[in-house]
Every structure is written in structure tokens, then in C-alpha cells.
Amino acid sequence: MKIYQNPDTLLSQKILQRPVHEAQNLESTVGMVLKKVKEEGDSALKDFTQKFDQVTITDFKVSEAEIIAAGNLVAPELKKAIQTAKSNIAVFHQSQQSDSPRVETMSGIECWQKSIGIEKVGFYIPGGTAPLFSSVLMMAVPAQIAGCKEMILCTPPQKDGSINPVILYTANLCGITRIFKVGGAQAIAAMAYGTATIPAVYKIYGPGNQYVTAAKQLVSQQGTAIDMPAGPSELMVVADHTAKADFVASDLLSQAEHGVDSQVVLIAFDLDFAKKVLAEIEMQLTKLPRREIAKKALENSPVLVLKDRDAGLSIVNQYAPEHLILAVDAVEAFAERVTNAGSVFMGNYTPESVGDYASGTNHTLPTNGYARSYSGLNLDAFVKKITFQKLSAAGLQNIGETVELMAEAEQLQAHKEAVSVRLRWISNE
Amino acid sequence: MKIYQNPDTLLSQKILQRPVHEAQNLESTVGMVLKKVKEEGDSALKDFTQKFDQVTITDFKVSEAEIIAAGNLVAPELKKAIQTAKSNIAVFHQSQQSDSPRVETMSGIECWQKSIGIEKVGFYIPGGTAPLFSSVLMMAVPAQIAGCKEMILCTPPQKDGSINPVILYTANLCGITRIFKVGGAQAIAAMAYGTATIPAVYKIYGPGNQYVTAAKQLVSQQGTAIDMPAGPSELMVVADHTAKADFVASDLLSQAEHGVDSQVVLIAFDLDFAKKVLAEIEMQLTKLPRREIAKKALENSPVLVLKDRDAGLSIVNQYAPEHLILAVDAVEAFAERVTNAGSVFMGNYTPESVGDYASGTNHTLPTNGYARSYSGLNLDAFVKKITFQKLSAAGLQNIGETVELMAEAEQLQAHKEAVSVRLRWISNE
Numbered sequence: 001m002k003i004y005q006n007p008d009t010l011l012s013q014k015i016l017q018r019p020v021h022e023a024q025n026l027e028s029t030v031g032m033v034l035k036k037v038k039e040e041g042d043s044a045l046k047d048f049t050q051k052f053d054q055v056t057i058t059d060f061k062v063s064e065a066e067i068i069a070a071g072n073l074v075a076p077e078l079k080k081a082i083q084t085a086k087s088n089i090a091v092f093h094q095s096q097q098s099d100s101p102r103v104e105t106m107s108g109i110e111c112w113q114k115s116i117g118i119e120k121v122g123f124y125i126p127g128g129t130a131p132l133f134s135s136v137l138m139m140a141v142p143a144q145i146a147g148c149k150e151m152i153l154c155t156p157p158q159k160d161g162s163i164n165p166v167i168l169y170t171a172n173l174c175g176i177t178r179i180f181k182v183g184g185a186q187a188i189a190a191m192a193y194g195t196a197t198i199p200a201v202y203k204i205y206g207p208g209n210q211y212v213t214a215a216k217q218l219v220s221q222q223g224t225a226i227d228m229p230a231g232p233s234e235l236m237v238v239a240d241h242t243a244k245a246d247f248v249a250s251d252l253l254s255q256a257e258h259g260v261d262s263q264v265v266l267i268a269f270d271l272d273f274a275k276k277v278l279a280e281i282e283m284q285l286t287k288l289p290r291r292e293i294a295k296k297a298l299e300n301s302p303v304l305v306l307k308d309r310d311a312g313l314s315i316v317n318q319y320a321p322e323h324l325i326l327a328v329d330a331v332e333a334f335a336e337r338v339t340n341a342g343s344v345f346m347g348n349y350t351p352e353s354v355g356d357y358a359s360g361t362n363h364t365l366p367t368n369g370y371a372r373s374y375s376g377l378n379l380d381a382f383v384k385k386i387t388f389q390k391l392s393a394a395g396l397q398n399i400g401e402t403v404e405l406m407a408e409a410e411q412l413q414a415h416k417e418a419v420s421v422r423l424r425w426i427s428n429e
Numbered sequence: 430m431k432i433y434q435n436p437d438t439l440l441s442q443k444i445l446q447r448p449v450h451e452a453q454n455l456e457s458t459v460g461m462v463l464k465k466v467k468e469e470g471d472s473a474l475k476d477f478t479q480k481f482d483q484v485t486i487t488d489f490k491v492s493e494a495e496i497i498a499a500g501n502l503v504a505p506e507l508k509k510a511i512q513t514a515k516s517n518i519a520v521f522h523q524s525q526q527s528d529s530p531r532v533e534t535m536s537g538i539e540c541w542q543k544s545i546g547i548e549k550v551g552f553y554i555p556g557g558t559a560p561l562f563s564s565v566l567m568m569a570v571p572a573q574i575a576g577c578k579e580m581i582l583c584t585p586p587q588k589d590g591s592i593n594p595v596i597l598y599t600a601n602l603c604g605i606t607r608i609f610k611v612g613g614a615q616a617i618a619a620m621a622y623g624t625a626t627i628p629a630v631y632k633i634y635g636p637g638n639q640y641v642t643a644a645k646q647l648v649s650q651q652g653t654a655i656d657m658p659a660g661p662s663e664l665m666v667v668a669d670h671t672a673k674a675d676f677v678a679s680d681l682l683s684q685a686e687h688g689v690d691s692q693v694v695l696i697a698f699d700l701d702f703a704k705k706v707l708a709e710i711e712m713q714l715t716k717l718p719r720r721e722i723a724k725k726a727l728e729n730s731p732v733l734v735l736k737d738r739d740a741g742l743s744i745v746n747q748y749a750p751e752h753l754i755l756a757v758d759a760v761e762a763f764a765e766r767v768t769n770a771g772s773v774f775m776g777n778y779t780p781e782s783v784g785d786y787a788s789g790t791n792h793t794l795p796t797n798g799y800a801r802s803y804s805g806l807n808l809d810a811f812v813k814k815i816t817f818q819k820l821s822a823a824g825l826q827n828i829g830e831t832v833e834l835m836a837e838a839e840q841l842q843a844h845k846e847a848v849s850v851r852l853r854w855i856s857n858e
Contacts, residue, residue: 105789
């Protein structure tokens with residue numbers, strides 16, 4: 001990590017530029033996969049699974065026996081941990097429930113809004129060495145609270161054709177019984193279009209590699225909603241004299257180990273403290289199994305030593321970090337002024353990893369500066385809100401002329417007539 | 430409108446298929462416009478405005494003098510109507526404000542969520558014969574309530590280089606002072622990338638033709654958020670013996686006059702009533718200035734005569750109409766069972782056009798079946814929600830082991846260490 005002291009605005013914009021990853025002909029490959037799955041259904045899924053995952057799957061649906069067997073393979077302590085996380089996530093997402101009240105905007109005009117769970121939702125969990133069962137919790141728990149009626153899950157099979165038991169256990173714990181052994185762009189296609197085995201859903205959620213991300217973007221232009229655009233993970237830590245260098249170092253590393261394209265940024269107010277953090281990073285790095293990944297990520301990761309809190313806040317809100325740790329004095333006052341961030345972790349005892357797993361907040365968050373306009377996954381992401389309105393005859397009389405005048409000014413005569421025909425009828429009553 | 434009596438599920442799916450409009454090389458044209466504006470800024474805007482709008486603009490920004498002059502050109506009654514509509518829209522969107530409470534998910538673990546207005550938002554209003562000033566209200570009023578700090582508006586100039594005065598009056602009434610004379614894909618590009626004259630925004634809202642829609646979709650893949658995918662407008666009316674044929678006819682026509690690609694659907698339970706509505710449509714059509722448009726739209730528009738309310742509800746929720754009028758007995762009970770729709774208009778005195786203008790609900794709604802997963806424009810669309818969390822030392826001790834176990838199971842050692850280093854420190858205190 002390179003240290004920059006009090007860079008000017010232009011320089012800090014340059015320093016904080018996220019690494020850009022060019023997609024190499026992704027769209028055409030992914031477009032081909034989508035087309036084939038749309039046309040050929042399950043048989044295309046079989047072909048792609050053979051080609052990309054090197055395994056032959058005859059039945060994509062995970063059987064009940066497999067789910068039960070998986071439950072017996074997960075250690076009791078891990079089960080308990082998953083249950084604790086689930087409970088906290090449920091408490092927090094339940095607190096987000098809110099139906100706005102019926103209001104009378106004018107006498108005789110009632111308007112209201114109602115949240116309804118999206119009926120059919122599909123979750124994607126990537127394969128790879130680490131089974132991301134925590135993401136199952138982050139999608140399925142709010143979906144259940146939102147009242148989504150049908151939940152399905154796709155995840156690529158391992159080389160032996162099985163699914164990691166912790167994923168199966170967690171999914172089953174959250175009420176997901178329709179789990180399919182299919183990954184990559186072909187899984188996204190299956191959930192968007194439906195096949196004989198895999199039902200189509202209205203919205204697709206979940207992390208994934210660049211093929212999965214590209215597939216999600218493509219189907220989102222064809223009518224299937226997606227959670228949010230995904231990019232490499234990132235963390236910004238603001239640390240003053242109240243922070244502890246070893247805590248800060250561990251946080252930066254916890255984000256850096258995600259992937260070589262992760263970015264971490266330290267904002268400090270004292271050069272010596274910044275140097276202490278860097279020394280701690282060197283020490284802690286040696287003990288990490290994923291140190292090579294973390295090292296690469298740290299190469300894209302700057303340290304900014306700034307003159308005061310205001311300068312720090314300005315950088316925070318400009319960068320709009322996915323994760324923001326505030327290890328600063330008067331942390332509530334500082335947090336109050338944060339306007340662009342995905343999730344904020346306050347004080348010395350709130351490492352980012354508690355939010356990744358178990359504190360209750362969601363870990364699916366806007367990356368790449370999207371926090372300026374997007375929320376992380378929350379209850380809103382699993383519902384749509386329908387507006388309702390009901391006018392009495394008196395209500396229509398109160399608003400009728402207003403609508404007639406506006407419709408006429410927009411040259412939409414039939415809009416006006418729909419009001420006029422009723423007003424005439426009311427006055428003839 | 431063709432009448433179908435009790436079609437089976439497969440047939441009704443076919444009947445209710447929305448007309449598909451193939452984009453003809455839209456993407457390449459729009460991509461070229463975006464690229465040029467990104468690279469050349471204002472000079473590209475000048476060129477495209479000359480080419481597409483046949484007018485030479487030297488200063489894109491509408492001057493204060495133009496805004497003041499516009500105010501004097503709008504009739505006092507229309508001003509009053511716009512103010513009434515604004516007030517109702519404000520009342521309804523204010524009622525949607527809700528910050529979720531701080532919750533303690535476990536002892537010592539506090540989590541909460543905060544809504545913050547998106548700092549920079551851009552609105553697009555199309556040109557054409559009718560000035561869509563009502564859309565200005567539907568975007569600017571909730572944006573102001575949400576606390577969006579910077580609002581800008583782009584709309585194409587008329588042949589004489591001016592902007593319709595009602596649009597200027599309405600924008601100014603809503604606190605928008607930065608209005609730019611630029612339309613089409615080039616306007617979307619300017620708001621996404623920024624030029625010397627037009628500032629870049631974080632989210633773009635507003636209706637538009639297929640070029641505008643394609644441009645919005647493209648910039649949304651590059652980091653600028655957009656309101657929602659847009660398609661032709663549509664209305665479904667469910668009408669039983671309590672409905673009045675002339676009211677229903679006027680509603681169907683009010684939607685049909687929008688454009689030749691609009692779709693309207695009537696669901697009735699009595700063949701004679703359906704025929705009465707069709708006869709009323711013929712009569713009312715003759716008086717409409719936009720009858721040729723409406724006639725074309727009616728060609729894509731079916732009437733379904735069904736056996737009972739349950740059959741009607743099933744069709745409603747399957748079609749997921751943008752607008753839904755319920756002119757039925759026991760309308761509250763019927764509305765309660767609607768799960769897929771943009772906005773619902775209840776009873777005989779609630780024509781859809783009141784919601785288009787002035788009742789208070791938003792008129793920007795999900796079309797093309799998107800109501801299955803998308804909400805219409807509401808306060809949520811102008812904010813992002815940031816999550817916060819704060820753990821005490823005791824809180825971290827309560828959740829620490831859970832996080833350690835889960836991080837270890839996901840093979841993310843540094844995630845675990847960020848907790849462990851703190852737990853060791855706490856126990857040494």
C-alpha cells in the first residue's frame with residue numbers, strides 16, 4: 001500500500017480510481033449460452049455442465065435424500081453458528097417492514113401503497129473452493145420475511161456431482177427445497193427462461209464471476225429483474241488516534257483476501273499510525289492461507305493521510321465505499337455525515353466480517369461507487385410496492401377540473417373525457 | 430377489440446401476449462451517440478441537436494429570463510391545477526417516508542438503516558407535440574421530499590429553440606433551475622458522463638422514445654442508475670354488473686390514445702355488457718382528436734368474458750398490468766387479492782387519468798409485466814438506504830465465535846482473524 005499525504009482533490013480522484021477490468025468478448029459467449037438454454041432447455045444445461053464443470057448430471061434437482069444426508073455432514077457447532085446468524089439476520093430484516101398508511105390527499109381521495117413479496121425468486125451461489133453458504137442466508141431470510149412464495153437456488157456441482165453439504169443444510173434451513181446443480185451463465189439463463197426442470201423466476205439474486213454477472217445484466221434487459229450490478233469487493237477504513245493498528249490491519253486484510261481485484265483504502269490522520277498499520281499488515285499477512293491473493297489486492301490499495309475529519313468525510317462520500325469502517329472518536333457524529341456508502345461499521349469492536357456473517361445486516365452491497373445511488377440488499381429488494389387509489393363521487397368532483405385542465409394542456413382529450421363523463425353523470429344524479 | 434369467452438389458460442396467455450417491437454439496430458446508433466458525447470462533450474451535443482432537432486443551440490442552459498417569461502405565458506387556471514396536483518403528490522409521497530428503527534439483534538449489537546436522498550438526479554422530458562409537464566411533477570416532487578440535493582432537467586428544444594412554457598413553469602415551481610435544451614440519447618449521455626455545461630448525475634429518470642430508453646439501458650451498465658425499464662403503456666379494466674359501460678369505454682380510450690403500441694384489456698363477466706362497452710367505444714372514438722392512434726391501439730386489445738371473479742383475478746395477476754381499474758362489487762376484497770399490478774384504481778369514480786395527473790400517486794409505473802418484480806416510482810426510487818452497525822466489546826464477545834466458525838468454514842481466514850485479534854485484546858484487558 002502506497003502512502004499519500006494530503007493529496008489535492010484531483011490527485012485523490014486519481015488515486016481512488018477503481019481498477020478497471022475489461023471484459024474480453026464476454027457478451028458474445030454469454031449471449032450464446034443464453035440463446036442455447038432458451039432454445040434447448042435441459043439438454044443445453046447438460047452440455048454446458050459437461051463442458052464447463054466437467055461433470056455429467058442426469059438429474060439437476062438435488063434429491064431429498066441428498067439434503068438429509070448433507071444435514072448429517074455439517075458439524076453441530078457450525079449448525080448452531082448458522083442458526084444464530086439466521087436469527088440475527090431475521091431480526092434486522094423484519095425491522096425493515098413498513099407499509100405506508102392510507103392517506104387522504106384531498107377530501108374523498110384515498111391513496112395508499114402496499115408491499116407484496118415478489119412471487120418467484122431465484123438465488124445463485126457460485127462454486128469454487130469456498131462454499132458461500134452465508135450468501136444463502138442473506139438472500140433467503142429476507143425473501144421469506146417478504147413473503148416470496150417460490151424460492152429456488154442454483155449452484156454448480158462439484159467434480160463428483162455433489163453440492164457442498166453446508167450450502168444444502170443452509171438452504172434447507174431457510175425453507176428452500178428446490179435446489180439445482182447448475183452454475184455459470186447457464187444457471188442464470190435457466191432461471192430467466194425456465195426449462196423442463198428449472199422453473200422461471202421473476203428476479204435473480206446472488207454473487208458470481210464475470211460470466212454470471214454478464215448473464216444477469218443481459219437477462220435484466222429481457223424482463224427478468226436482478227438484484228444489483230456486481231463488482232469487486234472494497235473496504236475503506238477511517239482511523240484516528242482512537243483506532244488500534246492491529247485491528248485496522250486485520251480489517252484491511254479481511255477484505256484484501258477476497259480477490260486480487262479487491263480494493264482497500266486506509267484514511268488516517270497521522271503518518272506514524274499509518275506506518276504502524278502497514279507494519280502490522282506485513283506481520284499478519286505471513287499467517288494467512290490466502291496471502292498471495294491479499295498481496296495482489298494491496299497493490300491497488302492506497303493509504304491517504306489527511307489533515308482532518310472533514311477531509312476524510314469528503315473522501316468517503318466521494319468514493320462511496322461498499323464497506324466503511326469508522327474507527328474514530330465521536331463516531332456517531334462522524335457516521336451521521338456519511339452520505340455515500342453501502343454499510344458502515346462503527347467503533348473498534350465492529351470488524352467488517354461481523355456484517356459478512358452474523359450481525360444481522362446484509363452483506364450484498366453496492367460496489368464500484370454504486371452506493372451513490374443503490375442500496376444494499378434489504379427487504380425492499382424482495383418486494384414490489386403497488387399503489388392503490390379510491391375516489392368517492394365527491395372526491396372526483398374535488399379533483400375533476402384539475403385533471404381536465406392538465407389533460408387538455410397535454411393534448412390528451414380522452415384522458416379528460418374519462419373524468420368529464422363521470423362528472424356529468426354525478427351532476428345528473 | 431375482439432371478444433374471447435372463457436378462454437383456457439394457454440389461449441389466454443396467447444391473447445394477452447404484449448406486442449413485441451423489435452429494435453432495429455438501435456444499439457449501434459445509440460452507442461455511437463453516447464461515445465461521441467463522452468469524448469466531445471458540448472460540441473457533440475450541438476451537432477446532434479442540429480441533426481436530430483433541426484435547431485442550432487448556442488447555450489443549452491435555459492436562462493432565468495426564459496423561466497420568468499414562461500411563467501407569464503401559462504394560464505392562471507392551469508397554474509392552479511398544477512399547484513393542486515403538486516400538493517397531492519407531495520402529501521402521498523411524504524407518507525412513504527419511513528426510517529427503520531435501531532434494533533439490537535443480540536445484546537451489544539445495534540443495527541439500523543437510514544434513507545438518504547440520492548445527491549444528484551437528472552430528469553428527462555420528451556419533446557413532441559404534447560408537453561409532458563405532469564412527468565416533471567412525478568419526478569421532482571418525490572426527489573425534493575427525498576432530499577436529493579441537485580436536480581437537473583433535459584428536454585429537447587422546439588424548432589424555434591425554445592422550451593414549452595408549461596414545462597419551464599412546472600420545473601421552476603418544483604425548484605429545478607438547471608434546465609437544458611437537449612433531447613434524445615445525447616441528453617442521456619450528457620447526464621451520465623457530464624459535459625462542460627451539463628453536470629453528470631448519479632441516477633436518470635423519465636420517459637422517452639426507444640432511443641432514449643436504449644441510451645438509459647446502456648448507461649445503466651456503466652455506472653449510472655436509471656428509474657426502470659420502459660415500455661408501451663397498458664391498462665386492464667375489470668368490470669362487473671356494478672360498472673357503467675360509458676365510464677369503462679372512456680377509460681379504455683384514455684389509455685389507447687397514448688400510442689399505437691398501447692394495449693388495453695377489458696375483463697368482463699357478461700357478454701352483453703362487453704358489447705355495450707364496445708358500442709360506447711365506437712361512439713366516443715368519433716369525438717377524439719387522437720382517434721387514429723386509439724384505433725390502432727385497440728387492434729391489439731382483447732376483451733375477455735370470464736365466468737367469475739376468481740378467473741378474473743387469475744388473469745390480472747398473470748398479466749401484471751401497469752394500470753388496473755377495478756369497477757367491481759366488493760372492490761376492497763377484490764383489490765386485496767391483487768398481487769401483480771403497477772397502480773390500482775378502485776370503483777366507478779376513479780378513472781385512471783386522475784392518477785396520471787393529480788390524485789397524488791405516481792404515474793411512472795412498470796409496464797410489460799415488470800409489475801411482477803418492479804415498483805412504480807416512489808420515494809424509494811430517490812433514496813438509497815445505508816446500513817449501520819455498532820458493536821460493544823460485549824456484543825463482539827456474543828457473536829465472535831459464530832463469525833469465526835462461519836469464516837473458517839468459508840475458508841476466509843483473515844475474516845476470522847479480524848474477530849480473533851479483537852477477542853484476544855478484550856480478554857487481555
